Amino acid sequence: MxxxxxxxxxxxxxxxxxxxxxxxxxxxxxxxxxxxxxxxxxxxxxxxxxxxxxxxxxxxxxxxxxxxxxxxxxxxxxxxxxxxxxxxxxxxxxxxxxxxxxxxxxxxxxxxxxxxxxxxxxxxxxxxxxxxxxxxxxxLRVTGQRDLNGALLATGFPFKRKDLSANYLAIFGELFTDVADMRRNGAAALDLAYVACGRMDGFWEFGLQPWDIAAGALLVREAGGLVTEFSGGHNFMQSGNVVAGNPKVVQGILSKARTHLPASMK
CATH class of the missing domain: 3.30.540.10 (Fructose-1,6-Bisphosphatase, subunit A, domain 1)
Structure with a gap:
């Protein structure tokens, strides 16, 4: 260790x-x-x-x-x-x-x-x-889920960024038509840990802080997953906007979210 x-x-x-x-x-x-x-x-x-x-x-x-x-x-x-x-x-x-x-x-x-x-x-x-x-x-290894169909995602409502509520709900609705279900558990660090150990296929949220993300993002990456911003960039520690999961699930989330993002996130 x-x-x-x-x-x-x-x-x-x-x-x-x-x-x-x-x-x-x-x-x-x-x-x-x-x-x-x-x-x-x-x-x-x-x-x-x-x-x-x-x-x-x-x-x-x-x-x-x-x-x-x-x-x-x-x-x-x-x-x-x-x-x-x-x-x-x-x-x-x-x-x-x-x-x-x-x-x-x-x-x-x-x-x-x-x-x-x-x-x-x-x-x-x-x-x-x-x-x-x-x-x-x-x-630990992330899941081998091949696409959003049948995936279980975790998320968190942007309660500190209610100006993004409409964007968030549009993305939620877009994803919900494809995935098996979504969970809102109220602890982002655990959501990322659950992605790393395969309990969840992916995770997405707006407006997090570095202490919410830092350890969990490393867990996901070291378990074979990806962690990005909604633009596909890697400045999530600064922006607080996070998408995580196995590569194919992340790709699916980014694709569905793209048209509903505010200009500042694209």
Missing amino acids: HPMLNIAVRAARAAGKILVKNFGVQADYNVQQKSQNDFVTEIDKAAEQAIVRAILKVYPDHSIQAEEGGDIVGKDADHLWIIDPLDGTTNYLRGIPHFAISIAYAVKGVVQCGLVYDPLREELFTATRGAGAALNDKR
Whole structure:
């Protein structure tokens, strides 16, 4: 295992204990609204602090990009950890058992390793650049689905970009006529992990953040899949607009979506 991945696993398990301990206790999570329909709790912050402590204890000069705490620019800016301590906060708040921790490690902007950890199911998805992806040490591959016909896709509504609602719904309708079904699970990092392990054939969403994508995108790529923007480009970490899956499914999604995209995405 990549040495940085070992650190990430240790950090994720520490945060996972916090999430599991407090899940479903009906306590006051001290919920705050960051923006419209976007929430943060004391549990998010505690889990993030546990991850940051575990990393900086070993690499105090590294930099960190985390959802709740913002950027920490260390002396070594080339080494960056990208962290989402609780992907699926709304699910967590509502007692829905579908959420995860996402941690990725990048050197000079290139993600080298990452993980998505579901602490309730004890499922640890890991990937190292050039060395493949695994679920609890079992090698992962994306599905061999040949086209959209019969495919199972995952997606997420653009609740932070409601200006794109019409575009999103048009693409949804276009895809839905061909695929077997679509799932909206509320945790993008887990959706990408599920694509990597073959539970889903593909995934698409607008307006994500780097911490939603970084680890999951590496999982998909190392499992033999593709991750692109809707234009077919590879700046999804910047744009937040993501299509992922096996190559043929990605090609099908891009083809169907093309005519319904706003000019800024083409």
